[in-house]
Amino acid sequence: MRIVIVSNRLPVSITKDKKNNNKFQKSAGGLATSIGAYTEKITELSYTWVGWPGIGTTIKSEQDEITDSLQNIHCYPVFLTEKEMDKFYLGFCNRTIWPLFHYFPTIASFKKEYYNMYKSVNLKFAKALSNIINENEDIIWVHDYHLMLLPSLLRQSYPTLAIGFFLHIPFPAYEVFQLLPSQWRIEIIEGLLGADLIGFHTHEYTDNFLRATLRFAGLENHLGVINNKGRLVKVGTHPISIDYLKFSKTAKSPSVISKTQEIKNQFKNKKILFSVDRLDYTKGILNRLLGFEYFLDKYPAWRESITLIIVVVPSRIGVFHYQQMKKQIDETIGRINGKFSTVEWTPIVYKFGSLDFENLVSFYSASDIMLVTPLRDGMNLVAKEFIASKQEKNGVLILSEMAGSAKELLEALIINPNSIEEIGEAIKKALDMSKEEQSQRIEKMQERISRYNVFRWVSDYLNELNKTTLLQKQMESQFINQSIENQIISEYAKSKKRLIMLDYDGTLIDFVNSPKEAVPTKELIHLIHRLTQENNTIVIVSGRDKDTLQQWFENLNIAIVAEHGAFYKYPNSNWKLYQNNIDKSWKNAIINILKLYSDRLPGSFIENKTFSIVFHYRNTDPQTQSTFIPELNGHLQNFVANTNLKVHKGNKILEIKPANIGKHCVAEIFNLKSYDFMLAIGDDYTDEDMFKALPENAITIKVGEISTLAKYNIKSPQHVIKLLEKLINTTVS
Ligand SMILES: Nc1ncnc2c1ncn2[C@@H]1O[C@H](COP(=O)(O)OP(=O)(O)O[C@H]2O[C@H](CO)[C@@H](O)[C@H](O)[C@H]2O)[C@@H](O)[C@H]1O
Numbered sequence: 001m002r003i004v005i006v007s008n009r010l011p012v013s014i015t016k017d018k019k020n021n022n023k024f025q026k027s028a029g030g031l032a033t034s035i036g037a038y039t040e041k042i043t044e045l046s047y048t049w050v051g052w053p054g055i056g057t058t059i060k061s062e063q064d065e066i067t068d069s070l071q072n073i074h075c076y077p078v079f080l081t082e083k084e085m086d087k088f089y090l091g092f093c094n095r096t097i098w099p100l101f102h103y104f105p106t107i108a109s110f111k112k113e114y115y116n117m118y119k120s121v122n123l124k125f126a127k128a129l130s131n132i133i134n135e136n137e138d139i140i141w142v143h144d145y146h147l148m149l150l151p152s153l154l155r156q157s158y159p160t161l162a163i164g165f166f167l168h169i170p171f172p173a174y175e176v177f178q179l180l181p182s183q184w185r186i187e188i189i190e191g192l193l194g195a196d197l198i199g200f201h202t203h204e205y206t207d208n209f210l211r212a213t214l215r216f217a218g219l220e221n222h223l224g225v226i227n228n229k230g231r232l233v234k235v236g237t238h239p240i241s242i243d244y245l246k247f248s249k250t251a252k253s254p255s256v257i258s259k260t261q262e263i264k265n266q267f268k269n270k271k272i273l274f275s276v277d278r279l280d281y282t283k284g285i286l287n288r289l290l291g292f293e294y295f296l297d298k299y300p301a302w303r304e305s306i307t308l309i310i311v312v313v314p315s316r317i318g319v320f321h322y323q324q325m326k327k328q329i330d331e332t333i334g335r336i337n338g339k340f341s342t343v344e345w346t347p348i349v350y351k352f353g354s355l356d357f358e359n360l361v362s363f364y365s366a367s368d369i370m371l372v373t374p375l376r377d378g379m380n381l382v383a384k385e386f387i388a389s390k391q392e393k394n395g396v397l398i399l400s401e402m403a404g405s406a407k408e409l410l411e412a413l414i415i416n417p418n419s420i421e422e423i424g425e426a427i428k429k430a431l432d433m434s435k436e437e438q439s440q441r442i443e444k445m446q447e448r449i450s451r452y453n454v455f456r457w458v459s460d461y462l463n464e465l466n467k468t469t470l471l472q473k474q475m476e477s478q479f480i481n482q483s484i485e486n487q488i489i490s491e492y493a494k495s496k497k498r499l500i501m502l503d504y505d506g507t508l509i510d511f512v513n514s515p516k517e518a519v520p521t522k523e524l525i526h527l528i529h530r531l532t533q534e535n536n537t538i539v540i541v542s543g544r545d546k547d548t549l550q551q552w553f554e555n556l557n558i559a560i561v562a563e564h565g566a567f568y569k570y571p572n573s574n575w576k577l578y579q580n581n582i583d584k585s586w587k588n589a590i591i592n593i594l595k596l597y598s599d600r601l602p603g604s605f606i607e608n609k610t611f612s613i614v615f616h617y618r619n620t621d622p623q624t625q626s627t628f629i630p631e632l633n634g635h636l637q638n639f640v641a642n643t644n645l646k647v648h649k650g651n652k653i654l655e656i657k658p659a660n661i662g663k664h665c666v667a668e669i670f671n672l673k674s675y676d677f678m679l680a681i682g683d684d685y686t687d688e689d690m691f692k693a694l695p696e697n698a699i700t701i702k703v704g705e706i707s708t709l710a711k712y713n714i715k716s717p718q719h720v721i722k723l724l725e726k727l728i729n730t731t732v733s
């Protein structure tokens with residue numbers, strides 16, 4: 001078993017040294033830090049990490065050299081050209097998705113050329129992976145917003161491959177996701193649904209994704225499991241964490257203890273406020289500075305007794321808004337320092353660059369207050385790293401409620417980062433907090449992060465992925481397999497007189513938006529015609545009205561059962577009523593109720609059949625359906641209580657009909673004993689009546705995965721058609 005981690009960026013980036021030799025440098029950012037912490041200690045699985053090596057060479061010999069050297073550190077490169085990086089990485093990833101998913105829609109750019117390049121780079125990753133994938137051995141774990149189309153691209157070639165996807169940034173609310181052009185947003189959702197497990201940091205992001213899936217792809221979920229055309233996809237919350245022990249041990253190491261002391265000495269008699277981020281407008285660095293200014297203005301007694309150390313690592317400098325942010329940060333720091341500095345004191349100490357690990361932990365450890373103020377952040381690891389480094393259990397974390405980590409680090413001082421006052425007042429509150437309270441709060445947070453560390457995160461995620469693939473296999477085992485199919489074909493071939501009962505919608509043809517559009521294709525008519533050529537009685541057993549069925553199948557030599565059994569006709573004969581005196585007096589009352597609801601639910605309509613009434617809601621807003629339909633169903637159920645009517649919930653319909661009308665009628669209409677082969681296929685609740693009424697030797701098949709009275713399940717109408725074709729071809733050959 002091998003785990004293949006796929007992310008845009010490899011954990012190392014290659015740069016050139018002065019002699020033009022390749023030099024490896026650790027990649028910055030949360031994804032590389034968190035997954036890197038896991039791969040550093042990985043023992044139970046072998047692994048390969050696939051991604052961009054930070055260099056855009058197109059020279060084959062150079063690429064080969066890089067590929068070879070990366071192999072030693074379990075990495076496999078996907079080379080992206082400068083043009084690809086420009087339109088894919090700086091373009092769609094960081095000018096479209098990043099701002100949009102972080103709720104900055106006004107700076108998001110919606111350029112088609114960016115999206116086209118995004119598609120083509122995702123395809124490039126899929127092709128690169130095809131060089132190394134072993135479908136039966138590998139688990140593929142795709143990471144982050146750069147590669148949201150990749151899961152379904154892989155799924156097309158590898159139907160049984162275990163694929164996980166994790167999004168490191170927020171998945172936004174429906175209204176924000178909706179801002180993407182319609183084709184892009186549906187392709188993104190479908191792209192993600194190629195995975196077996198889709199993970200998010202918080203329940204909020206999970207809910208947002210499930211809502212978008214319902215609205216834009218019409219797919220419902222049951223406890224986070226989506227059935228995507230016969231494939232199960234689990235959507236779940238997996239809050240990422242850190243290597244707690246690495247931080248806590250390093251904080252206690254002699255060299256860090258001594259560095260911590262050095263920092264404290266450097267800022268003697270001053271409280272240290274600390275912050276560290278990638279340069280990003282989402283991180284709320286400006287508001288943090290303004291909050292500090294507010295504090296210094298409002299509490300002048302603290303001046304000269306407090307210093308803010310702010311470290312910002314360069315990031316995505318090719319995007320305008322990042323350059324602009326850098327400029328604003330520089331100017332604001334200059335202005336605040338100009339306003340408050342004295343000969344002996346500079347309020348803000350600013351480093352634009354990276355800190356190595358020991359220095360980072362020393363600063364966490366030395367600081368009294370940590371400021372984490374993102375305007376929006378998927379999780380934010382910095383907050384957790386600070387807590388893990390606080391081995392003396394002193395210090396206060398000020399944390400934005402817009403960070404995913406605020407859902408877990410409840411003992412932090414939680415602030416709204418848009419409020420300069422809240423940031424400033426939180427600094428004051430932190431300074432006033434007793435040592436005892438600081439220690440109690442930190443201890444609780446440490447307990448949580450040490451337990452739920454990055455290794456636990458990985459193992460929980462992989463367990464969940466494994467469970468989902470097992471669930472899928474379990475579901476698959478219900479379906480007709482090759483040996484059952486062979487058995488059916490052989491029984492068919494041996495038999496002399498056959499009765500084949502086929503439901504129509506959802507069995508021979510997929511559901512469509514308007515029932516009138518579900519006209520049988522020429523191919524389907526031809527198939528049924530060929531079926532009737534043999535010693536077969538073919539019956540279409542449908543809930544549709546008799547006139548429609550008559551019109552669609554008029555030239556075929558088949559029997560038809562219409563309106564779920566209210567009417568029937570044998571081949572080449574006239575329609576008959578299954579029962580005389582069927583009561584219709586109830587219909588107006590039901591129609592009046594349904595009209596009230598239909599007026600309130602745009603897209604719904606009422607179908608008035610001879611003996612039943614159907615409320616169709618396929619084309620209505622999926623979100624509204626979830627509250628509206630149970631309400632209507634409840635109303636109807638109460639209304640029909642103590643009558644001989646029944647309300648049935650079908651595929652995006654509610655149908656009201658007399659209880660004694662049903663597809664069980666096939667057992668009476670046809671002389672079942674005269675047939676030596678009986679096959680019934682249907683997808684609907686009404687087909688269960690047919691399955692139940694047939695004798696033990698009948699072959700009954702349900703379309704879809706739902707539990708059923710039928711002997712077997714089959715995946716889809718397309719599979720039904722294939723099975724019927726095989727039956728014909730068997731006897732013909
Ligand atoms: N100046 C500096 N010097 C040295 N190290 C520095 C540094 N600035 C930042 N770092 C390190 O880089 C990492 C940053 O991770 P974050 O989670 O804070 O944000 P990021 O946006 O990169 O990650 C994305 O992925 C992570 C993981 O899923 C999510 O938490 C987050 O919301 C999402 O945006 C931390 O490990 C931090 O220590």
Ligand SMILES: O=P(O)(O)OC[C@H](O)CO
Binds near residue numbers: 031032168315316
């Ligand atoms: O530097 P980037 O653009 O690869 O971003 C790194 C962050 O971890 C993104 O999640």
